[in-house]
Amino acid sequence: xxxxxxxxxxxxxxxxxxxxxxxxxxxxxxxxxxxxxxxxxxxxxxxxxxxxxxxxxxxxxxxxxxxxxxxxxxxxxxxxxxxxxxxxxxxxxxxxxxxxxxxxxxxxxxxxxxxxxxxxxxxxxxxxxxxxxxxxxxxxxxxxxxxxxxxxxxxxxxxxxxxxxxxxxxxxxxxxxxxxxxxxxxxxxxxxxxxxxxxxxxxxxxxxxxxxxxxxxxxxxxxxxxxxxxxxxxxxxxxxxxxx
Amino acid sequence: xxxxxxxxxxxxxxxxxxxxxxxxxxxxxxxxxxxxxxxxxxxxxxxxxxxxxxxxxxxxxxxxxxxxxxxxxxxxxxxxxxxxxxxxxxxxxxxxxxxxxxxxxxxxxxxxxxxxxxxxxxxxxxxxxxxxxxxxxxxxxxxxxxxxxxxxxxxxxxxxxxxxxxxxxxxxxxxxxxxxxxxxxxxxxxxxxxxxxxxxxxxxxxxxxxxxxxxxxxxxxxxxxxxxxxxxxxxxxxxxxxxxxxxxxxxxxxxxxxxxxxxxxxxxxxxxxxxxxxxxxxxxxxxxxxxxxxxxxxxxxxxxxxxxxxxxxxxxxx
Numbered sequence: 001x002x003x004x005x006x007x008x009x010x011x012x013x014x015x016x017x018x019x020x021x022x023x024x025x026x027x028x029x030x031x032x033x034x035x036x037x038x039x040x041x042x043x044x045x046x047x048x049x050x051x052x053x054x055x056x057x058x059x060x061x062x063x064x065x066x067x068x069x070x071x072x073x074x075x076x077x078x079x080x081x082x083x084x085x086x087x088x089x090x091x092x093x094x095x096x097x098x099x100x101x102x103x104x105x106x107x108x109x110x111x112x113x114x115x116x117x118x119x120x121x122x123x124x125x126x127x128x129x130x131x132x133x134x135x136x137x138x139x140x141x142x143x144x145x146x147x148x149x150x151x152x153x154x155x156x157x158x159x160x161x162x163x164x165x166x167x168x169x170x171x172x173x174x175x176x177x178x179x180x181x182x183x184x185x186x187x188x189x190x191x192x193x194x195x196x197x198x199x200x201x202x203x204x205x206x207x208x209x210x211x212x213x214x215x216x217x218x219x220x221x222x223x224x225x226x227x228x229x230x231x232x233x234x235x236x237x238x239x240x241x242x243x244x
Numbered sequence: 245x246x247x248x249x250x251x252x253x254x255x256x257x258x259x260x261x262x263x264x265x266x267x268x269x270x271x272x273x274x275x276x277x278x279x280x281x282x283x284x285x286x287x288x289x290x291x292x293x294x295x296x297x298x299x300x301x302x303x304x305x306x307x308x309x310x311x312x313x314x315x316x317x318x319x320x321x322x323x324x325x326x327x328x329x330x331x332x333x334x335x336x337x338x339x340x341x342x343x344x345x346x347x348x349x350x351x352x353x354x355x356x357x358x359x360x361x362x363x364x365x366x367x368x369x370x371x372x373x374x375x376x377x378x379x380x381x382x383x384x385x386x387x388x389x390x391x392x393x394x395x396x397x398x399x400x401x402x403x404x405x406x407x408x409x410x411x412x413x414x415x416x417x418x419x420x421x422x423x424x425x426x427x428x429x430x431x432x433x434x435x436x437x438x439x440x441x442x443x444x445x446x447x448x449x450x451x452x453x454x455x456x457x458x459x460x461x462x463x464x465x466x467x468x469x470x471x472x473x474x475x476x477x478x479x480x481x482x483x484x485x486x487x488x489x490x491x492x493x494x495x496x497x498x499x500x501x502x503x504x505x506x507x508x509x510x511x512x513x514x515x516x517x518x519x520x521x522x523x524x525x526x527x528x529x530x531x532x533x534x535x536x537x538x539x540x541x542x543x544x545x546x547x548x549x550x551x552x553x554x555x556x557x558x559x560x561x562x
Contacts, residue, residue, distance in 0.1 A: 003345060006341065006344045010330075013337075078328050078330075079328030080328040080329070083328055085293070086292040088317040088345075088346065088347060090314070242295075244289070
């Protein structure tokens with residue numbers, strides 16, 4: 001636990017020591033706000049942050065791979081992974097420390113967008129329940145994306161490769177949960193298959209939590225999803241010790 | 245302190261280590277020598293818990309490197325070959341992180357870092373970003389990182405590669421100081437480094453140990469060298485007399501003729517009784533002038549070349 005915390009602190013700090021944190025944060029927030037502000041304000045009397053949280057998942061597909069691509073690939077390229085793995089820490093402690101540092105960083109970036117709902121709340125009657133639900137859902141959703149991106153990053157020392165693999169897999173995951181695709185698929189797929197495929201996508205659970213309804217099953221899903229990819233991540237690192 | 249038994253490591257089909265065994269006592273400074281690709285780094289990576297061996301056993305400070313990897317990693321300091329560092333961090337931050345992760349209690353951290361900084365001569369750069377440092381300073385940060393938690397065993401993989409001669413001397417001095425408190429295993433291509441700072445030498449080549457002993461032992465075991473003497477006197481006569489003195493079949497050659505003297509070279513076979521004095525007496529007795537008498541001593545370099553080239557050539561012929 002202590003060891004994970006040390007890794008967590010270093011990782012989080014290193015975000016802010018490099019330009020990545022600032023460029024990434026400012027770009028993501030700007031794009032999100034720019035993309036959603038107009039729609040949000042055109043709504044007139046009805047104050048809602050739906051448009052904003054509607055754009056968020058897609059933006060995360062584009063941005064999270066940029067954030068996660070370096071997590072292991074860079075350590076491998078620099079050789080710091082070798083040193084890291086001769087510290088008295090387990091692979092799980094390393095993986096968890098890194099994972100939560102990225103989640104925390106993304107959480108901070110999301111927090112920067114709080115101005116939008118605050119503005120809406122000041123000028124209209126805003127229902128805060130879905131807003132808070134959406135923030136929570138976004139964080140969990142982003143976390144699951146980070147777990148996927150981090151896994152890809154552990155497989156290669158080339159950051160671009162890690163980014164492309166993450167981008168494609170996140171896009172596929174997102175599309176699996178897209179209601180439009182579900183409709184199309186139900187024309188030719190048996191209903192049970194559609195449910196199964198749809199059930200894999202974090203997007204489905206994002207929508208559910210974002211409504212402000214907190215269902216344990218959704219949380220269990222995110223925990224399992226992240227757990228699966230983080231576990232895969234530890235296996236890759238362990239295999240590397242074996243193979244050299 | 246370190247026990248290695250028939251250690252093996254394969255990367256795919258390539259066998260990097262073919263069952264090496266050695267042991268290191270507390271307080272020794274071991275020079276781990278070998279050409280590129282001999283298996284030095286692989287051995288270090290296994291002993292530091294980074295890689296898992298494919299066969300054999302190894303223990304460091306009484307802990308098995310596979311079964312008790314974490315316990316091993318708690319008692320070692322390691323400087324990997326390329327000195328990997330987090331460039332974006334400041335020197336003091338980085339050392340703090342290393343002390344922290346190595347479990348140095350927060351009460352002791354300050355003094356531990358100060359000690360490492362002092363030992364490695366980093367006082368002037370503690371506030372700088374690592375990426376801004378020169379190669380020599382980076383190397384010292386790498387060393388500081390390895391010793392900040394005062395580990396009983398230190399592994400240094402080519403600690404002086406890529407440094408300029410002044411920096412090499414400094415790092416070497418540092419290693420000598422470290423050798424007083426720690427057990428050190430140090431790999432290198434630079435033979436002078438071993439001659440200066442190591443108490444024992446292990447030479448590996450193509451995944452096997454080809455020599456293990458003190459420098460004196462290794463040099464003495466090397467067949468050897470020759471004698472060169474410069475004499476002013478009648479050439480044929482001198483040559484005949486020298487040949488008579490030596491055991492039959494010892495080659496004597498004329499190296500060089502100068503205006504008034506001749507250089508003779510006597511190839512001394514291994515195990516031959518010393519003949520320097522007898523040669524000197526012979527020359528003086530005959531009334532010639534002995535201008536120079538020099539013994540070509542085998543150096544560690546000769547030993548290294550002989551052992552590593554020999555194996556390579558045998559492999560070629562096989």
